[in-house]
Amino acid sequence: MDEPNDRFAERLLEAAREYHQPPPTPRDEMWTRIASERRRRREARRLMVTPTWLAWGVGIAAVLALGVGIGRWSARERPAPPWAGPAAGDVALAYHLAATQHFSRTETFLTDFRGAGLDPRFALSARQLLTQTRLMLDSPAADDARLRALLEELELVLAQIAQAAAGDSAERNLIALGLEQRGVLPRLRTAIPAGPGLSTQGAL
Amino acid sequence: MDERDLIARVRAGDGAAERALYDTHVDRVYRHAYRLTGDDELARDYTQETFVRAFDRLASFRGEAALGTWIHAIATSVVLNGLRKITRFRRRETDLAAADGVPGARRVAEPDLKQRLGQAIEDLPARYRMVFVMHDVEGYTHEEIGTALGVETGTSKARLSRARAKLRVALADFAGEWRT
Numbered sequence: 001m002d003e004p005n006d007r008f009a010e011r012l013l014e015a016a017r018e019y020h021q022p023p024p025t026p027r028d029e030m031w032t033r034i035a036s037e038r039r040r041r042r043e044a045r046r047l048m049v050t051p052t053w054l055a056w057g058v059g060i061a062a063v064l065a066l067g068v069g070i071g072r073w074s075a076r077e078r079p080a081p082p083w084a085g086p087a088a089g090d091v092a093l094a095y096h097l098a099a100t101q102h103f104s105r106t107e108t109f110l111t112d113f114r115g116a117g118l119d120p121r122f123a124l125s126a127r128q129l130l131t132q133t134r135l136m137l138d139s140p141a142a143d144d145a146r147l148r149a150l151l152e153e154l155e156l157v158l159a160q161i162a163q164a165a166a167g168d169s170a171e172r173n174l175i176a177l178g179l180e181q182r183g184v185l186p187r188l189r190t191a192i193p194a195g196p197g198l199s200t201q202g203a204l
Numbered sequence: 205m206d207e208r209d210l211i212a213r214v215r216a217g218d219g220a221a222e223r224a225l226y227d228t229h230v231d232r233v234y235r236h237a238y239r240l241t242g243d244d245e246l247a248r249d250y251t252q253e254t255f256v257r258a259f260d261r262l263a264s265f266r267g268e269a270a271l272g273t274w275i276h277a278i279a280t281s282v283v284l285n286g287l288r289k290i291t292r293f294r295r296r297e298t299d300l301a302a303a304d305g306v307p308g309a310r311r312v313a314e315p316d317l318k319q320r321l322g323q324a325i326e327d328l329p330a331r332y333r334m335v336f337v338m339h340d341v342e343g344y345t346h347e348e349i350g351t352a353l354g355v356e357t358g359t360s361k362a363r364l365s366r367a368r369a370k371l372r373v374a375l376a377d378f379a380g381e382w383r384t
Contacts, residue, residue, distance in 0.1 A: 008378075009368065009372075012371060013340055016321060016325070016336075019321065019337070019341055020238055020241070020337075020341075022235045022238035023244065025230055025231045027227065030248055030251055031223065033248075033252050034252050034259075037256050104289075111245075112290055114245055115243045115246055185249075
């Protein structure tokens, strides 16, 4: 069934070859962006390199945790103490995951927005994302300076989109230019870890 | 310079080799992304993401397939994931718009062949559309498609056959005109 066997199929293939006919490849523009994105990621990785003292600290903490685990296991016959709520670390992790999910949704929205014109659907979604962004800014997720800066950037962009007049292509272009110049999408993508989607389920 | 030398130089951090590798493969990756998205900005985004990932992961490339095939597998995965996210988002947006009384953005296809064909291709399920575009539009072999999508060659052939059958049904009213 690899080759078309009738005139209809031949014409179908002829017509299909014009489907989404690509323009010339913007090689240099893309290369500039790739080089800049790679520099950004390298820098982010460099900042995330674990110092030796921290590696030792993590090792010691792991040994302590193992000791506590063994202790609890050996004393499991005793009645459990009353639950005192989630540990501070669990709460911070949950907020961090929620922020990451929010970034992922916003990245998809902004990617979609950049490729289309302003229409009422975008304003509606921007308003919802703006509300979530502001909630995030008031949450412990914003204690992290890097996340706070990104959330503040998103607040500005989403507010612009939410308030922009539908169909105003000049305004849309200005917003898209701002997105480009401030590198909002690459920063969002850097903040979203690669791999399967994160879930906050069970974190709290 | 042969491919192995090029890869070795890129792994050693040679910027000129990185650019040479990019120049060798970028046209096909961009065309692939553009054919599947129909959008220049998205195609640029996906092409960039493909090369950023490819450079990041080049250390793990074992040479079991040609470098081009490996890069295309990354590109396909980037485009598929990106389109899935956008499709989910648009579906949600359309639902919200309907709930809010905002007219949806669904385009009405014009009775023009190109438009009809474009719409018919876009209406194909993603797994059929991907194979149809890669094989019939871009000229990939079933072996390349199988590697890129992680499916057997036979599966690729079966999907192409289903895609063509669905297009035939969708464009049935052109059949009489085309026979002449």
